[in-house]
Amino acid sequence: MQNQRLRIALQKSGKLSEGCFELLNKCSFKLRSSKNHYLIQSKELNTSFYLIRDDDIPGFVDSDASDIGIVGENGYFEYILENPNHNLEVITKLGFAHCRLSIAVPEEGTIKSINDLHGKTIATSYPESLRDFLAKHNVEAKILVMHGSVELAPKIAIADAICDLVSTGATLKENALVELEVIFESEAVLIANKNVDTEIRSRIDELVFRLQSVIDARDSKYIMLHIDKAQISKLQEILPGCESPTVLHLHGNDEKVAVHVVCKEGIFWDTITKLKSIGASSILVLPIEKMMA
């Protein structure tokens, strides 16, 4: 019986939300974002989606306003540092929204190492993560909290450095800033309230199974090719993660066989070139939609 709704908090709009919608829609949800829409009810797994600001997601899940949520690890760390008695747990990493929390300084400035930050002012939207990092490195600096547009601070001389998320690095470049130190790497994670009841827990497990099937399939490819029987061991060296390929007889051909295999890592053009160099032919590389263990 699925009486209770599974409540999921997602970012309404922004860098995270795009990846969330894409991933969940591959798990059979039919989510569409629209401007003033904050609640989506889905029959799939009997779920309610709350579309909120990403900063609010950890607090929503912690206070049991929502059972689970998708956030950047950076937002999760910031929250648990500020709320050491939280009820949150990370269920799984989701493999998108990769970025890093870094300290950056003006290109032409005098700050060249962490020690040079002594007595300086650092602007950030992640004060707890920054405080924690500075304490671990015995650096005393002033923290200026801003909720966005942090890169502006050194330019208008209200801070000497910034601590912000970097993904492509374009924003730093545009603002003549360079990375001094990476504090941590981050990606989207699924978080849950530790105290959910068994019914909700089993629904979360089902959702995680679906998410994992899509995530595993995303980087995998199904490869089909023809090759000399004698070359199969070489083939296994070339194709990553191809331990036990399916080998099929080719009608009217005793030397060659057809090989079908799932590769869990990226297949690139140089892989194809290597396959051809050992005599592989009729090579097909197919995407995989879902992969169930």
Ligand code: PRP
């Ligand atoms: C984020 C982050 C950086 C930028 C990094 O800002 O705070 O400013 O993206 O991305 P990049 O390395 O690919 O340039 P966001 O767009 O979320 O705006 P905000 O910080 O003003 O909220």
Ligand code: ZN
């Ligand atoms: Zn920003």
